[in-house]
Amino acid sequence: DAGITQSPRHKVTETGTPVTLRCHQTENHRYMYWYRQDPGHGLRLIHYSYGVKDTDKGEVSDGYSVSRSKTEDFLLTLESATSSQTSVYFCASNGGHHTDTQYFGPGTRLTVL
Amino acid sequence: AQSVSQHNHHVILSEAASLELGCNYSYGGTVNLFWYVQYPGQHLQLLLKYFSGDPLVKGIKGFEAEFIKSKFSFNLRKPSVQWSDTAEYFCAVTASGAGSYQLTFGKGTKLSVIP
Numbered sequence: 269d270a271g272i273t274q275s276p277r278h279k280v281t282e283t284g285t286p287v288t289l290r291c292h293q294t295e296n297h298r299y300m301y302w303y304r305q306d307p308g309h310g311l312r313l314i315h316y317s318y319g320v321k322d323t324d325k326g327e328v329s330d331g332y333s334v335s336r337s338k339t340e341d342f343l344l345t346l347e348s349a350t351s352s353q354t355s356v357y358f359c360a361s362n363g364g365h366h367t368d369t370q371y372f373g374p375g376t377r378l379t380v381l
Numbered sequence: 382a383q384s385v386s387q388h389n390h391h392v393i394l395s396e397a398a399s400l401e402l403g404c405n406y407s408y409g410g411t412v413n414l415f416w417y418v419q420y421p422g423q424h425l426q427l428l429l430k431y432f433s434g435d436p437l438v439k440g441i442k443g444f445e446a447e448f449i450k451s452k453f454s455f456n457l458r459k460p461s462v463q464w465s466d467t468a469e470y471f472c473a474v475t476a477s478g479a480g481s482y483q484l485t486f487g488k489g490t491k492l493s494v495i496p
Contacts, residue, residue: 301483308390310471310488311425326483358424360484366477367413367432370484372425 271295272373274359280379287346289376291359297371299364300342302326302334304355305375311358317342318364349380383408383474387487394462395495402457402490404446404472411477414455415484416446420468428470431455432477442466467494 271294281287291300299318303311303326313326315334323334331353333345342361346353357376362368388403406412413432417425429440436448446457455472472487 308488310486311484312486313483316483360425366475367430369415369427369430371427372417374424 272359272361272371274357274373274376276376277374278377280381281349282381283350284348287349287378287380289344289357289359289378291342291344291361291373293340293342293359293361293371293373295361295371296339297361297363298339299362299368300336301360301370302332302342302344303358303360304328304353305358306355314344314357346378349378351380354378354380383412383476383485385472385474385485385487387470387472387490389490390488391491391493393493393495396464397461400457400459400462400466400492402470402472402492404455404457404487405453406455406472406474407453408474408476413475413477414446414448415473415475416440416444416455416457417471417473417486418468419471419489425471428457462492462494464494464496466492468492 275290301316302314312328317323317336335343359373360370362370384407386405415430416428431438431448439445469489469491471489473484
């Protein structure tokens with residue numbers, strides 16, 4: 269498996285607080301992605317990045333922002349967490365070619381009370 | 382935009398039974414197709430993928446899938462399941478030529494194998 273780590277692995281927070289999740293990859297992949305996984309919905313793309321400082325929105329981007337200042341790091345921020353953002357968040361990366369496998373991190377379980 | 386449908390939400394099989402999980406996609410152009418597996422409490426791992434050539438694709442752990450273009454389908458099969466195959470299975474598609482090569486996932490099929 270590709271070297272993708274996520275931190276924290278678990279987080280409980282309160283409504284209205286800011287939260288930042290970190291994804292770190294050691295594969296020098298150009299593309300990185302943030303997904304959320306919810307029962308009955310599969311995985312849905314939140315944001316993705318196609319290079320340092322280059323990001324774009326996915327299917328469910330409202331309430332989330334991202335930043336990528338280095339190739340290896342991709343941050344997901346919830347500016348003001350809401351209970352609807354309780355989910356499991358997965359980061360992924362690949363080289364960006366359309367046949368490339370996306371490699372996934374271990375996930376972060378976020379609970380917003 | 383592309384979409385993916387997985388017909389079965391939850392499949393329960395006994396060990397040694399044969400498995401077929403359905404996947405249909407909606408997209409008018411050329412696609413690349415993937416099956417991922419998520420074992421309980423773990424991250425997604427690639428089982429197999431198709432992007433060109435032989436439409437019958439063999440993956441890890443004895444899984445295979447067949448791309449039938451006329452039916453927009455990419456069904457996953459295994460001739461004899463084991464208890465260790467208990468997991469959730471996701472079909473996914475990228476559209477060839479789409480600038481970002483985003484994966485679109487189906488909602489997943491949970492497989493429970495009874496010993």
